[in-house]
Amino acid sequence: MMDGHDSISDGALVKAAQQGDRDAAACLYHRHVDRVHRICYRIVLDGSQVTDCVQEVWLKVFRNLGRFQCEKSFAAWLNRVAANTAIDCYRRWRKQGRHVGIDEVPAEALPAEESRDAQSLDDALLQKRIHEALEEITVNQRTAFVLRYYEDMSPTQIAQVLGCREGTVRTHVRRGLLALRAKLTGQPVTRGSEK
Amino acid sequence: MKHARFSLEEFKALFPDPFGSQEEMLKEYEAFRAILEQVDQLPVPELSVRERAEIFRRSWPEPAQRRARVWTWLAFLRRPAVTFAAGLVLGCALMFIGMRPQTETPEPIAPEQAFTVQHAGHVKTYEGKILQALYPQIENPRVTVEKKQEASKPRRVLQGTLDKGQVYVLWNL
Numbered sequence: 001m002m003d004g005h006d007s008i009s010d011g012a013l014v015k016a017a018q019q020g021d022r023d024a025a026a027c028l029y030h031r032h033v034d035r036v037h038r039i040c041y042r043i044v045l046d047g048s049q050v051t052d053c054v055q056e057v058w059l060k061v062f063r064n065l066g067r068f069q070c071e072k073s074f075a076a077w078l079n080r081v082a083a084n085t086a087i088d089c090y091r092r093w094r095k096q097g098r099h100v101g102i103d104e105v106p107a108e109a110l111p112a113e114e115s116r117d118a119q120s121l122d123d124a125l126l127q128k129r130i131h132e133a134l135e136e137i138t139v140n141q142r143t144a145f146v147l148r149y150y151e152d153m154s155p156t157q158i159a160q161v162l163g164c165r166e167g168t169v170r171t172h173v174r175r176g177l178l179a180l181r182a183k184l185t186g187q188p189v190t191r192g193s194e195k
Numbered sequence: 196m197k198h199a200r201f202s203l204e205e206f207k208a209l210f211p212d213p214f215g216s217q218e219e220m221l222k223e224y225e226a227f228r229a230i231l232e233q234v235d236q237l238p239v240p241e242l243s244v245r246e247r248a249e250i251f252r253r254s255w256p257e258p259a260q261r262r263a264r265v266w267t268w269l270a271f272l273r274r275p276a277v278t279f280a281a282g283l284v285l286g287c288a289l290m291f292i293g294m295r296p297q298t299e300t301p302e303p304i305a306p307e308q309a310f311t312v313q314h315a316g317h318v319k320t321y322e323g324k325i326l327q328a329l330y331p332q333i334e335n336p337r338v339t340v341e342k343k344q345e346a347s348k349p350r351r352v353l354q355g356t357l358d359k360g361q362v363y364v365l366w367n368l
Contacts, residue, residue, distance in 0.1 A: 029251050029254075037242050055250045061254075127236060127237055130237045134237070149234075181230045184230055
């Protein structure tokens, strides 16, 4: 169905989808859905909620596709929608007291029963610690961190996503890094990286 | 994730305060790089094929859903309060149009069609649409301007008919 669309630019696919072309929309979706899922997962940190979050992102995207200007970057717009939706979802679920606890690390993050030797147990514990560390930092810090180091976005782009200044983005990233380090290594930070 | 973006320059920009020594700074930089690499180890579970298909199916508005949306709008417009408000607005608009002062202007007549002049000695006869507009009750109106001599006072006479040519009109202007 989508083989013919593989070489087509995002802009052309968006234009076709705006005209109601389902195949073009499907191609656009399959091209970007994994990235959207990664962003949502790393911000929401809850495997049971992430599917709903991804669906909410795509609902917003398709509902507002008619207003999207094709000369702009679709990927950048999508990142923005994904990050903001994930932040909203996370806050909503936190409010409902449904955030992932320490003992609720998703099953897929843990190794299979038969391969649980000492090494894989260590890995599982490490993943659990990373999960906890990411959960400890604020959602804005996590979003800035994820978009900066996983999605290669510049501080300017992240500032647009979060609706704040570039300096604030740097502060979020710095504090996020410091908190992750403190949580993961238990090491006190030295003078230069203290503030 | 390759942390090409977490360069030493970026580290220095994030932590601009001075370190004890260059070695200490590099040690700190490496420590943060190690943290990023550690965070990479958190796997992101992939969406299954079924989940992907389901998300798209629920997100993409099918024609039936679009039609349903139109019906939703129609249902909204058919609510009594909305209908009343729309009627009020429409009524006001119609009243505004109706109450506007009428400023009808007669259709302009092209200069070449306005009138013709015929010369016969000292008599000039004017005919045309402009005279019909000036004397709409008279059929085929024409005005003759006659001078006995060049210097004498002109005599202007309006000529025409009434009742489909049954009455001949002659009127000194």
